Amino acid sequence: MESKLNPTAITEKVCMLTWILRKGDLVLKDQMLFGVQHSSNKIDCFVCSFCYRFISSIEHQIGRKLYLQNLGVSTNHECDEGTTSVVAKDWNGSDSSDDEGYSDMVDCQNLGECASSSSVKIPLPMEVVQSLMHEELVLPYSTEFPQPSVIPCRGGCSESYYCSKLCMEADWEMFHSLLCTGTESKSRRKEAMLAFIEHANATNDIFLLAAKAIVSTILMYRKLKAAKLKEQEKYACSEVSDDCDYHMLLEAWKPISMGYKRRWWDCMALPDDVDSCDEAAFRLQIRQLAFTSVELLKEAIFDKECELLFSLEIYGNLIGMFELNNLDLVVASPVEDYFLYVNELPESEKKKAEQVTKPFLNALGDDYSDCCQGTAFFPLQSCMNHSCLPNAKAFKREQDRDGQATIIALRSIHKGEEITISYIDEDLPLEERQASLADYGFSCKCPKCSEEQQ
Numbered sequence: 001m002e003s004k005l006n007p008t009a010i011t012e013k014v015c016m017l018t019w020i021l022r023k024g025d026l027v028l029k030d031q032m033l034f035g036v037q038h039s040s041n042k043i044d045c046f047v048c049s050f051c052y053r054f055i056s057s058i059e060h061q062i063g064r065k066l067y068l069q070n071l072g073v074s075t076n077h078e079c080d081e082g083t084t085s086v087v088a089k090d091w092n093g094s095d096s097s098d099d100e101g102y103s104d105m106v107d108c109q110n111l112g113e114c115a116s117s118s119s120v121k122i123p124l125p126m127e128v129v130q131s132l133m134h135e136e137l138v139l140p141y142s143t144e145f146p147q148p149s150v151i152p153c154r155g156g157c158s159e160s161y162y163c164s165k166l167c168m169e170a171d172w173e174m175f176h177s178l179l180c181t182g183t184e185s186k187s188r189r190k191e192a193m194l195a196f197i198e199h200a201n202a203t204n205d206i207f208l209l210a211a212k213a214i215v216s217t218i219l220m221y222r223k224l225k226a227a228k229l230k231e232q233e234k235y236a237c238s239e240v241s242d243d244c245d246y247h248m249l250l251e252a253w254k255p256i257s258m259g260y261k262r263r264w265w266d267c268m269a270l271p272d273d274v275d276s277c278d279e280a281a282f283r284l285q286i287r288q289l290a291f292t293s294v295e296l297l298k299e300a301i302f303d304k305e306c307e308l309l310f311s312l313e314i315y316g317n318l319i320g321m322f323e324l325n326n327l328d329l330v331v332a333s334p335v336e337d338y339f340l341y342v343n344e345l346p347e348s349e350k351k352k353a354e355q356v357t358k359p360f361l362n363a364l365g366d367d368y369s370d371c372c373q374g375t376a377f378f379p380l381q382s383c384m385n386h387s388c389l390p391n392a393k394a395f396k397r398e399q400d401r402d403g404q405a406t407i408i409a410l411r412s413i414h415k416g417e418e419i420t421i422s423y424i425d426e427d428l429p430l431e432e433r434q435a436s437l438a439d440y441g442f443s444c445k446c447p448k449c450s451e452e453q454q
């Protein structure tokens with residue numbers, strides 16, 4: 001039965017054009033299916049747990065970050081340690097912790113002359129930081145950067161926050177009702193869910209993406225089944241079964257079936273520090289890690305009718321899909337925009353504003369420009385093949401402030417032409433490009449590689 005859920009890859013090329021695109025045109029915007037913010041980034045950026053827009057005022061964003069910094073919470077930007085359980089006197093003054101993934105890009109500007117002076121952090125007294133965090137202290141011109149206010153999770157957890165009721169409800173319906181650790185959570189065992197999340201944060205947050213894929217399938221399956229039961233009731237059918245309806249499970253699994261899949265422990269590139277003679281042991285270890293993770297998840301949300309989803313084979317393929325297809329999730333910060341705005345004010349206004357803002361910029365150091373970072377799966381982008389001479393690239397424009405992926409044309413693209421992107425730095429020498437692409441399991445035969453190989 002498992003093979004039924006083991007979808008084949010989409011082999012057609014992405015040629016969706018019916019018109020000509022010119023350089024700089026938007027090719028597509030891709031709505032993410034699943035995303036997670038890196039656990040270490042949760043300290044730096046307070047964002048909507050569904051759409052990843054920044055939430056709360058500029059003051060709260062800065063104050064919260066400095067507060068955590070003052071508490072000694074690590075802001076190590078390498079996504080390493082499990083730091084999700086950071087507890088902060090948050091938004092409404094109550095003790096809480098905030099929640100929560102190929103390379104789309106953000107134009108990173110800097111503050112020019114200000115940057116050098118802000119590279120060394122000069123801490124501020126906690127009272128000042130707290131008054132900023134609680135918005136008792138208002139920064140000049142911050143009203144030019146209005147952000148959505150914070151909507152808490154309806155399940156009562158202190159991990160997920162939203163930019164709107166719409167995002168909160170959509171997350172609840174699609175994922176969070178089963179992943180929530182609050183009082184209204186629909187998971188069987190909240191402690192088990194906490195253990196699963198902790199394990200993912202300590203090892204690989206790709207497990208959190210896999211969990212989202214599984215819960216969204218379960219929740220969709222239940223929805224489809226409920227609709228069928230309702231229909232049966234209408235026609236007074238008495239056949240109500242608790243057995244799995246495989247047809248419906250496949251229907252619920254459909255969005256995920258688009259991604260190219262191989263088992264994680266088979267497709268993962270051997271890290272540089274692992275000797276090739278240790279390869280078999282390494283792959284076994286990775287498999288074991290996935291096994292531990294899926295067992296923890298099973299403990300938290302097992303559903304007999306969706307039993308197939310909890311097999312190591314399906315879990316391994318899901319994580320393999322994210323390994324081969326996942327993209328960096330990057331959303332630019334309004335805090336960076338705010339400081340850039342102040343920096344560009346006419347001299348007299350700038351001088352006056354900086355009397356208030358400078359201590360905060362100095363306390364933040366270079367971290368003033370931290371953007372929201374995570375990992376995500378985008379269904380359309382995941383169907384795009386690589387070329388070292390691509391005709392499109394993922395690029396965030398000024399107006400792209402949410403978690404959607406944006407693909408821009410790098411040159412004119414004609415009707416019927418395959419849209420390609422580069423998975424790697426295409427300016428690298430041929431050998432290095434081929435070595436990097438070996439991680440994706442293929443040898444590139446694009447025109448650039450073919451020419452250089454001659």
Ligand SMILES: C[S@@+](CC[C@H](N)C(=O)[O-])C[C@H]1O[C@@H](n2cnc3c(N)ncnc32)[C@H](O)[C@@H]1O
Nearest residue numbers: 009010011260325382383384385386440441442
């Ligand atoms: C993100 S998927 C791209 C979509 C994939 N072709 C599919 O059918 O779903 C990445 C995988 O596609 C294949 N692929 C991508 N670009 C390729 C290329 N230029 N030549 C050969 N295979 C490629 C590799 O197997 C790679 O691991």
